[in-house]
Amino acid sequence: MAKQNLVPAGKVKLLDFDPNxxxxxxxxxxxxxxxxxxxRLAELQERLYAGRQAALLxxxxxxxxxxxxxxxxxxxDVINPNGLRVANFKVPTSEELAHDFLWRxxxxxxxxxxxxxxxxxxxxDVLVVRVNKLVPESVWKARYEQINHFEHILxxxxxxxxxxxxxxxxxxxxxxxxxxxxxxxxxxxxxxxxLKVREQWDEYMNAYEDALSNCNMPYAPWYIVPANKKWYRNxxxxxxxxxxxxxxxxxxxQSEDLSGVVIPx
Amino acid sequence: MAKQNLVPAGKVKLLDFDPNxxxxxxxxxxxxxxxxxxxRLAELQERLYAGRQAALLxxxxxxxxxxxxxxxxxxxDVINPNGLRVANFKVPTSEELAHDFLWRxxxxxxxxxxxxxxxxxxxxDVLVVRVNKLVPESVWKARYEQINHFEHILxxxxxxxxxxxxxxxxxxxxxxxxxxxxxxxxxxxxxxxxLKVREQWDEYMNAYEDALSNCNMPYAPWYIVPANKKWYRNxxxxxxxxxxxxxxxxxxxQSEDLSGVVIPx
Numbered sequence: 377m378a379k380q381n382l383v384p385a386g387k388v389k390l391l392d393f394d395p396n397x398x399x400x401x402x403x404x405x406x407x408x409x410x411x412x413x414x415x416r417l418a419e420l421q422e423r424l425y426a427g428r429q430a431a432l433l434x435x436x437x438x439x440x441x442x443x444x445x446x447x448x449x450x451x452x453d454v455i456n457p458n459g460l461r462v463a464n465f466k467v468p469t470s471e472e473l474a475h476d477f478l479w480r481x482x483x484x485x486x487x488x489x490x491x492x493x494x495x496x497x498x499x500x501d502v503l504v505v506r507v508n509k510l511v512p513e514s515v516w517k518a519r520y521e522q523i524n525h526f527e528h529i530l531x532x533x534x535x536x537x538x539x540x541x542x543x544x545x546x547x548x549x550x551x552x553x554x555x556x557x558x559x560x561x562x563x564x565x566x567x568x569x570x571l572k573v574r575e576q577w578d579e580y581m582n583a584y585e586d587a588l589s590n591c592n593m594p595y596a597p598w599y600i601v602p603a604n605k606k607w608y609r610n611x612x613x614x615x616x617x618x619x620x621x622x623x624x625x626x627x628x629x630q631s632e633d634l635s636g637v638v639i640p641x
Numbered sequence: 642m643a644k645q646n647l648v649p650a651g652k653v654k655l656l657d658f659d660p661n662x663x664x665x666x667x668x669x670x671x672x673x674x675x676x677x678x679x680x681r682l683a684e685l686q687e688r689l690y691a692g693r694q695a696a697l698l699x700x701x702x703x704x705x706x707x708x709x710x711x712x713x714x715x716x717x718d719v720i721n722p723n724g725l726r727v728a729n730f731k732v733p734t735s736e737e738l739a740h741d742f743l744w745r746x747x748x749x750x751x752x753x754x755x756x757x758x759x760x761x762x763x764x765x766d767v768l769v770v771r772v773n774k775l776v777p778e779s780v781w782k783a784r785y786e787q788i789n790h791f792e793h794i795l796x797x798x799x800x801x802x803x804x805x806x807x808x809x810x811x812x813x814x815x816x817x818x819x820x821x822x823x824x825x826x827x828x829x830x831x832x833x834x835x836l837k838v839r840e841q842w843d844e845y846m847n848a849y850e851d852a853l854s855n856c857n858m859p860y861a862p863w864y865i866v867p868a869n870k871k872w873y874r875n876x877x878x879x880x881x882x883x884x885x886x887x888x889x890x891x892x893x894x895q896s897e898d899l900s901g902v903v904i905p906x
Contacts, residue, residue: 426829449721456714457727458760464723495723546906553904563896564691575905631828639818640840641811 381612383598388588390581390600395545397602399612406611413614414454420618421491423626425459428489430624431535434617435494437503437587438542439580440570441552443603444495447542450610451617452493461486465496477501477519478526485530498523499539502587507579520590531595538620539596540613541588542603546577646877648863653853655846655865660810662867664877671876678879679719685883686756688891690724693754695889696800699882700759702768702852703807704845705835706817708868709760712807715875716882717758726751730761742766742784743791750795763788764804767852772844785855796860803885804861805878806853807868811842 401409424432436444448462463484472480478498486492502523506516527537544552553570556562573580592598599616603609666674689697701709713727728749737745743763751757767788771781792802809817818835821827838845857863864881868874 445721445723448723452722453718455722456710457717457720457722457725457758458710458713458729460722460727462722462725493722550904550906557899557902557904561893563899564894566896566899568897568899568902571902571905628826628829631831632833634822634828634831634833637822637833637836639815639822640836641815 381599381601381616383588383592383600385592386589388585388592388600390543390585390588393543393600393602395543395548395602395604398605398608401608401611403605403607406605406607410607410611410614413611413618417614417618417621418454418456420621420626421455421459423628424491424621424624425456425489426628427626428629429534430626431486431488432491432617432621432624433486433494433530433535433537434491435497435499435537435539436542437497437499437539437584438603439544439549439577440573441549441556442542442544443606443609444542446606447540447609447613448493448495450606451613452491455491459489460491460493462493462495465494465498465500478522482526485535488534498526499587499591503580503583504573506583507576520586523591524593524596527591527593527596536620536624537596538616539591539598540601540616541584541598542609543600544603546574548604549574646864646866646881648853648857648865650857651854653850653857653865655808655850655853658808658865658867660808660813660867660869663870663873666873666876668870668872671870671872675872675876675879678876678883682879682883682886683719683721685886685891686720686724688893689756689886689889690721690754691893692891693894694799695891696751696753697756697882697886697889698751698759698795698800698802699756700762700764700802700804701807702762702764702805702849703868704809704814704842705838706814706821707807707809708871708874709807711871712805712874712878713758713760715871716878717756720756724754725756725758727758727760730759730763730765743787747791750800753799763791764852764856768845768848769838771848772841785851788856789858789861792856792858792861801885801889802861803881804856804863805866805881806849806863807874808865809868811839813869814839 398406424430436447438444452460461484465480468480481494481498484492484494502516502519505511531537553566553574556566588598588600599612601609601612663671689695701712703709717725726749730745733745746759746763749757749759767781767784770776796802818831818839821831853863853865864877866874866877
């Protein structure tokens with residue numbers, strides 16, 4: 377199931393992936409399935425947290441309104457906040473810009489036992505930075521390999537990495553922006569500057585295709601998540617995380633020998 | 642309601658506070674009340690996050706098994722993880738020890754829009770550090786005033802601070818430790834070293850009384866939470882947070898003028 381979202385080897389064409397795909401689920405069946413998976417997710421997270429042997433890093437990328445915030449709110453509401461760390465990457469500060477582009481990212485890498493979520497990430501440095509020509513082409517082109525090396529370092533030290541591209545159509549984005557515009561309670565989420573990004577849609581799709589193709593490694597795979605239906609998006613992400621944690625064969629740690637321990641009054 | 646847990650002015654005597662107190666609630670009525678409050682908490686957090694005008698810092702302290710982890714897991718499960726940051730303070734690293742005791746704490750102070758939770762905190766520097774004589778008396782005695790100054794700096798810059806002491810009895814701790822000992826699935830939470838802390842119970846109570854008395858300021862109040870009943874503990878914390886956020890009069894931000902905005906195809 378998750379496999380069909382896994383980015384295949386070679387050059388990705390986003391037009392080959394249907395953002396409306398729902399895998400035969402309806403809203404009701406998807407939610408029922410997700411509830412079951414969430415129970416298991418909570419159990420697996422407890423093992424991850426108890427064991428402190430490995431970390432899980434989840435990278436979320438997508439166009440405005442694709443549902444990065446919504447996925448975090450809904451998928452991770454069963455997760456014990458003690459073992460969760462969300463990093464929201466914004467426009468870099470001057471201190472961050474004075475370092476290499478991975479410096480601020482590395483600081484947020486999850487420690488063992490934790491699930492770390494990157495809401496946007498180092499991929500912005502080959503997306504918005506490329507589309508808006510913030511650095512020369514030679515610089516952003518070199519970053520794909522640097523990203524692979526960086527992610528390999530994390531993986532080699534026990535961090536499982538899952539990267540989700542939330543795939544919405546341009547029409548769906550229009551509907552979601554329109555809904556924000558029409559609901560005063562959502563105006564705070566509306567940024568007129570986002571419309572400029574929408575006008576660069578095709579350039580962003582090109583940049584995403586290169587990021588997905590060039591940085592799709594066995595130790596840090598990309599998943600294309602059909603995201604026009606929020607309930608299917610949540611299901612795919614939850615299921616992929618659960619399957620990954622299952623594969624990690626997480627065990628509670630060996631405790632000290634507690635036989636004969638008496639608790640004093 | 643929350644007021645009766647508020648630490649009164651003057652010297653606190655923990656024996657005056659009943660850890661079994663439940664305010665007339667039963668488990669069922671407490672849970673029903675908490676569910677209602679959680680809905681409101683989620684709404685208020687959205688405003689806090691949207692407005693980016695203020696932060697909320699929640700400090701959790703208590704003896705082993707008092708329920709710091711449990712409170713985080715249960716009280717904050719309605720909170721959007723995007724706007725939440727939990728800091729678990731452990732034994733300081735050598736880098737942390739090479740700085741003043743508030744250096745590592747300050748780094749974790751929540752940014753505006755966020756709820757920050759300190760699972761243990763700078764108060765350990767007048768608790769475990771004092772009881773185990775890790776620094777001379779003159780050093781830890783000076784820290785109460787330093788803590789007040791530090792918290793005042795945070796408050797002056799828009800951070801509301803709530804500090805909860807989770808108050809359990811020594812008997813209740815014994816039962817909880819015993820339960821961990823008897824359940825192999827909970828052995829990972831059991832640390833034989835914790836028994837030494839239990840033997841220092843009275844010294845810890847003295848240290849807590851001084852911390853609660855000396856650092857109980859209007860801008861950073863302490864609450865004593867009766868915590869023998871987990872469901873009442875959760876209710877008190879949730880209610881205090883909701884009441885505090887209500888007082889903060891959080892508003893959605895003024896958005897740009899969006900009249901006439903048209904979303905391009």
